Amino acid sequence: MTPDGKTFDQSTANALSLKQNLIILCGHYKGVDERVRQKFITREISIGDFVLSGGELPAALVTDAIIRLLPGVLNDETSALTDSFQDGLLAPPVFTRPAEYAGLKVPEVLLSGHAAKIESWRFEQSVRRTHERRPDLMNGDLSKERGDNI
Numbered sequence: 001m002t003p004d005g006k007t008f009d010q011s012t013a014n015a016l017s018l019k020q021n022l023i024i025l026c027g028h029y030k031g032v033d034e035r036v037r038q039k040f041i042t043r044e045i046s047i048g049d050f051v052l053s054g055g056e057l058p059a060a061l062v063t064d065a066i067i068r069l070l071p072g073v074l075n076d077e078t079s080a081l082t083d084s085f086q087d088g089l090l091a092p093p094v095f096t097r098p099a100e101y102a103g104l105k106v107p108e109v110l111l112s113g114h115a116a117k118i119e120s121w122r123f124e125q126s127v128r129r130t131h132e133r134r135p136d137l138m139n140g141d142l143s144k145e146r147g148d149n150i
Helices: 010-016 034-040 056-067 115-133 142-146
Strands: none
Touching (some): 010 056
16 A cells, blocks of 8 residues: 555456455555565555555555455345446435435335336436536446447
8 A cells, every 4th residue: 555556446446356365565654665665566556645644544445345346245246336436437326215204205216116217217317426526437428338318
């Protein structure tokens, strides 16, 4: 873990989740001796453009992102496939029970039971949310990718 490494992202988490073994070295204060970096380190990872006192917290973040992708960790193994960034988009809004809370209702389409309409709504919401909150992620024509009309 180092602030001058490649910025950690979902594709890196996906790739690392396929490895058999990982050792995460966490420097403290000024980092890891350069000779150790040159001789033993195969990949340097940063969690962002800022500095912390040590690499323990970044290692915990990286570990959690990787572990949740391993089979058997999540109750629903396909759940991680619909997370933010897996398809280049933010995840759509999440609604739970009850169907109405404090005057706010779950969108009717989610209560319809119509799987195709629900999937379409979720995709549209992901695109909208990504465009509003993280336009930097909008780098391609998603309608061609999905075959949908947006």
